[in-house]
Amino acid sequence: MPRILLFTGKGGVGKTTIAAATAIKASKLGYKTLVISTDPAHSLADSFQMELDPMPTKIDENLYGMEVNVEYELEKHWDVIKEYLSIFFKSQGIDDVIAEELAIFPGFDELASLLHLLGYYKEGRYDVIILDCAPTGETLRLLSVPEVARWYMNRFFGIEKKLLKIIKPIAEPLVDTPLPSEEVLNKIQELYTKIGELKNILEKEDTSVRIVMNPEKMVIRESERAFTYLNLFGYRVDCVIVNKIFPTQAGDYFSKWLELQNKYLEEISSRFPVPIFKVPFKDTEIVGDKLYELCDELYGNEDPTKIFYLDKPMSIEKENGHFVLKIKVPFASKQELKLLKRGEELIIVAKQWKRIVFLPQSLALKEPIGANFINGELKIKFGEIHERGKNQGSNTR
Ligand SMILES: Nc1ncnc2c1ncn2[C@@H]1O[C@H](COP(=O)(O)OP(=O)(O)OP(=O)(O)O)[C@@H](O)[C@H]1O
Numbered sequence: 001m002p003r004i005l006l007f008t009g010k011g012g013v014g015k016t017t018i019a020a021a022t023a024i025k026a027s028k029l030g031y032k033t034l035v036i037s038t039d040p041a042h043s044l045a046d047s048f049q050m051e052l053d054p055m056p057t058k059i060d061e062n063l064y065g066m067e068v069n070v071e072y073e074l075e076k077h078w079d080v081i082k083e084y085l086s087i088f089f090k091s092q093g094i095d096d097v098i099a100e101e102l103a104i105f106p107g108f109d110e111l112a113s114l115l116h117l118l119g120y121y122k123e124g125r126y127d128v129i130i131l132d133c134a135p136t137g138e139t140l141r142l143l144s145v146p147e148v149a150r151w152y153m154n155r156f157f158g159i160e161k162k163l164l165k166i167i168k169p170i171a172e173p174l175v176d177t178p179l180p181s182e183e184v185l186n187k188i189q190e191l192y193t194k195i196g197e198l199k200n201i202l203e204k205e206d207t208s209v210r211i212v213m214n215p216e217k218m219v220i221r222e223s224e225r226a227f228t229y230l231n232l233f234g235y236r237v238d239c240v241i242v243n244k245i246f247p248t249q250a251g252d253y254f255s256k257w258l259e260l261q262n263k264y265l266e267e268i269s270s271r272f273p274v275p276i277f278k279v280p281f282k283d284t285e286i287v288g289d290k291l292y293e294l295c296d297e298l299y300g301n302e303d304p305t306k307i308f309y310l311d312k313p314m315s316i317e318k319e320n321g322h323f324v325l326k327i328k329v330p331f332a333s334k335q336e337l338k339l340l341k342r343g344e345e346l347i348i349v350a351k352q353w354k355r356i357v358f359l360p361q362s363l364a365l366k367e368p369i370g371a372n373f374i375n376g377e378l379k380i381k382f383g384e385i386h387e388r389g390k391n392q393g394s395n396t397r
């Protein structure tokens with residue numbers, strides 16, 4: 001089955017460049033590679049300096065690229081459903097223009113790209129499929145689309161098809177709500193099935209998300225947030241790529257920047273417990289042939305399709321009414337452990353080792369009330385402040 005790599009990161013950090021360079025490296029190693037751009041700005045074509053169609057276009061030996069045309073996709077997959085929904089909303093007394101807007105399923109543009117991924121995945125013609133995603137926030141939304149879509153569909157179309165077929169002729173004249181036709185229901189069922197398949201593929205071990213970042217404060221913050229939420233949604237981040245690192249010969253003018261970047265590079269290693277790849281800031285923009293040079297600098301002798309990290313570094317579960325954050329830690333035995341919560345951050349310190357975890361909203365408002373350590377995993381229980389101390393055996397202090 002094809003290996004899937006999704007590249008995300010804050011705006012402008014170098015996602016498209018890194019995705020393109022990764023695709024080149026994979027294709028040079030003999031993998032048949034497809035790189036898909038989901039960005040309506042179409043920068044993948046600029047990066048390769050050639051036109052790309054909304055279907056796989058040959059770029060080089062073993063290397064194909066495409067740019068998704070969202071409007072076309074919308075029409076292909078959603079038109080029938082959209083028509084029904086807008087009639088439905090209008091029947092509820094919603095203004096025409098608003099009804100039309102509401103009828104576009106939230107996140108459909110993202111879903112369109114993912115449906116492509118599904119298609120090419122199942123077709124099995126490529127060894128590697130690379131997705132150059134939109135900036136982090138949108139990617140997170142995109143990756144939650146399968147869940148959200150299921151919810152949305154259940155809510156709206158949670159009526160059994162067979163049942164509907166029987167009741168429609170009887171019920172429709174009696175209620176003032178138009179019921180969906182069989183065509184609409186078929187289309188919904190088709191989408192529903194695809195979304196389920198998609199979710200399964202995205203959660204597989206050989207699907208990895210790679211976060212591209214620059215050694216800068218704001219970029220690191222956003223990447224941390226993404227890392228936490230990706231873990232939470234059950235996606236696997238197998239490495240992060242720090243791009244645009246100033247070379248030491250950058251000169252006096254950049255000396256402060258060099259110092260800052262070094263500090264941030266250290267911070268990155270305490271915040272992202274996955275392999276870190278580093279890419280220098282080049283003396284010119286990286287397009288066309290320059291990508292071919294960059295791809296070796298990026299991965300060196302490594303195979304870019306390798307799964308660099310497989311473990312799930314953290315997860316959140318609910319146990320007996322409490323949220324429990326589970327974190328993999330590299331030490332083997334219980335030792336002096338300090339937990340410190342500062343707003344959205346949880347800081348875990350054990351001797352020389354330090355890990356900073358960005359907490360999701362559900363935990364940021366709570367306090368750690370107990371912790372224990374079993375088989376290389378730290379389990380931290382969260383609750384209200386007044387619950388602290390009730391829990392025997394806590395070694396948080
Ligand atoms: N290591 C680097 N050295 C020099 N220039 C770089 C490097 N990486 C990327 N660039 C340049 O930075 C610019 C932005 O890169 P790119 O388009 O890959 O970012 P992006 O994250 O995809 O942006 P967007 O969020 O707009 O999609 C491009 O002009 C690219 O050539």
Ligand SMILES: [Mg+2]
Nearest residue numbers: 015016039043
């Ligand atoms: Mg881009």
